[in-house]
Amino acid sequence: MLRAGRAPRVLSVTELALMLRSALETGVGTVWVGGEISNLKRPASGHLYFTLKDKQTQLAAVMFRSAAQVLVFQPTDGMDVVVRARADVYPARGSLQLYVEAMEPRGLGALTLAYEQLKAKLLAEGLFADERKRPLPRWPRAVGIVTALHGAAIHDIRTVLRRRWPAATVVVRPVRVQGRGAASEIAAGIADLNRLADVDVLIVGRGGGSLEDLWAFNEEVVARAIAASTVPVVSAVGHEVDITIADFVADARAPTPTAAASLVVPDAAEVADGVARADAALRRALARRVSTARERLVALDRRLGDPARRVRDLTLRVDELGSRAHRAVARRLAWDGRELAALGARLERAGPIARLASARGQLEAAAGRLRFAAAMRVRHTRAAFERTAAQLDALSPLACLERGYAIVRRGDAAGAVVTDAAVLRPGDAVALVFARSRARARVEDTEG
Amino acid sequence: MADAAPRFEEALAELEGLVQRLEKGELPLEESLVAFERGVNLVRLLTQRLADVEQRVEVLLKTEAGKLIRRPLEDEEQ
Incomplete structure (x- = not known):
């Protein structure tokens, strides 16, 4: 096989591999190549090993850790990518391999992915x-x-x-x-x-x-x-x-x-509004509480008037009973003259008329004391009421009214006080009660 | 502001509670007056606090040793 005289130069395997490497370096260099990732492996070393393929061909590829760790996204099998790589021979196995320096997903940007x-x-x-x-x-x-x-x-x-x-x-x-x-x-x-x-x-x-x-x-x-x-x-x-x-x-x-x-x-402005609303509500609620108390006092006063009337009623009844007794005795005396004669002396000594007179005297004295006590009590209660009323006046809603507030009542000035517009309907008649006068008005609209 | 003073939200919650109790009208007159006075004081306190406050702005820095330091943010730093 070997021709004499012109012995060809025989390369070592290593020499050939180096020649191939050099040829790849000068003839191909660093290129961008697109393909699909498959058979991806990620060992503990941090390097990425995978196959880059298209329909007909596949090439082994490696991406060293230094390049792989700056990837913002995670490469996965089946992902369509573009890589920047140089082809080289891996001498130990004599295989051709792509050394990938950069990778981007195809279609999406790397960041988006x-x-x-x-x-x-x-x-x-x-x-x-x-x-x-x-x-x-x-x-x-x-x-x-x-x-x-x-x-x-x-x-x-x-x-x-x-x-x-x-x-x-x-x-x-x-x-x-x-x-x-x-x-x-x-x-x-x-x-x-x-x-x-x-x-x-x-x-x-x-x-x-x-x-x-x-x-x-x-x-x-x-x-x-x-x-x-x-x-x-x-x-x-x-x-x-x-x-x-x-x-x-x-x-x-x-x-x-x-x-x-x-x-x-x-928001401080909203909070301040809330505080102002609470302030107004406090004053309104107190005014209402005071006017309720005033109404109760008036009613109590009316009831306290009763004992005096009872004394008068009692006095009348005592008088009536007295005269009835008197008449009854007189009738009986007239009814039987004989008995009258017999009883006359006894009657004179211990007769009902004398007892009645003494009882009547006692009754009148008692009625007098009762009248006095009742009158005293009424006077005392009235004084206490007037003191309280004077205190209440200081807190009266009238004082508020003087400052320009008005009370809204349903219907006319005797109607219920309106504290919430929710009870009103458009068209309702209301009365506005001012400090010294009042006005009638009609609701146009409500809110809140 | 004294440390003993209630926090703003606590004072506000107390005020709201007082308004509700007064509005129910179930308190005896004497207690109504006490609640009213307390409420008016709270209103004054809250209003004053809303008006008085100046915002504190601080910057949080970390030393080499990892220690955190808070200090007021100077205007020229902005």
Whole structure:
């Protein structure tokens, strides 16, 4: 087989492999190639091994850990990807292999894919469930804010908090909100604010930006920190259209930092209105209580008048009984003259007329004492009533009326007092009672 | 504000309770007057607190050693 004289140069296997490698390097170099991932393996080393294939062909591929760990998404079997790779010979097995330096999903952007993958994962874990959402406190002592110290977000939040509820302390935990490392800073900020006893609610966010700008809020470490927070978290990332993973995990989501600030504190103006309403209700309720007491006193006075009348009634009855007795005795005396003669002397000594006269004297004395006692009691009660009435006058609704309030009554001025418009219907007649005059009016409309 | 003073929400809740009790009209007159006076005092307290407050703004910093420090946020830092 070997021709004499012109012995060909015989290569060693290694030499050939090196030639092939060199040929691949110069002839092919680094290329972008699209295909489908299959047979993906991810051993403990962190390197990714897979086959990149299309309908006719497949090539072995490896992506070393240094390249694989910067992928934002998780490659999976069947995923259609574009990779930047160089082809090389793996000398130990003599096989051709693609060394992948970068990878992107085909169709979707890498970030979009990563977002969808993390969202699906956390959703499956139940981190977005409504049952996990905690109610925001109504009266937070301090509001913790995780955001950039110099951004528009902090300015907007502080402006709203100062206007609505200055009583709450604001604690800012400054962090970077974009770029490498931002996500772990945000997560640490959430954990740090959780260590402050007076912080009752957190706002985590930043102003609007591109998907890349907002990326930190789509990272798992931030989502985990929000889920682990013991105080409720309001997310405030960018504007309406951008829903981040942080938004899904947070207890409440605000479209902007301004809106987040409005969510976490009450509005002092509304609270002041409530206090003013309570003040008016107190005065109204007291005035009503006093007028009820006054009505009861009047009724009591009427009843206290009764003993005097009873004394008069009693006196009349005593008089009547006395004269009846007198007549009866006289009739009997006239009825039997004989008996009259016989009884005359006895009657003279111990006759009923004498006893009756003495009884009548006693009765009149008793009636007199009763009249006096009743009169005294009435006078005493009246004096007490007048003192109380004078006290009541000081609290009287009339005093309110003097200041310009009016009482609304149903129908005419004798109707029931209206304390709630709910009892009124349009067209109802009402009377407006002022301090010294009254007016009749008709209800146009009710509300509330 | 003294430490013994009730928290705003507690004072507000007490005021609301007093209004409700007075509105029922079941309290004896004497107690009505006491409740009324207490209510008016609470109104004064609450109104004053709403008017007086100035917001405290602090910044939370972390030392190399991981210690947290709270201090007032200076205006020039914004």
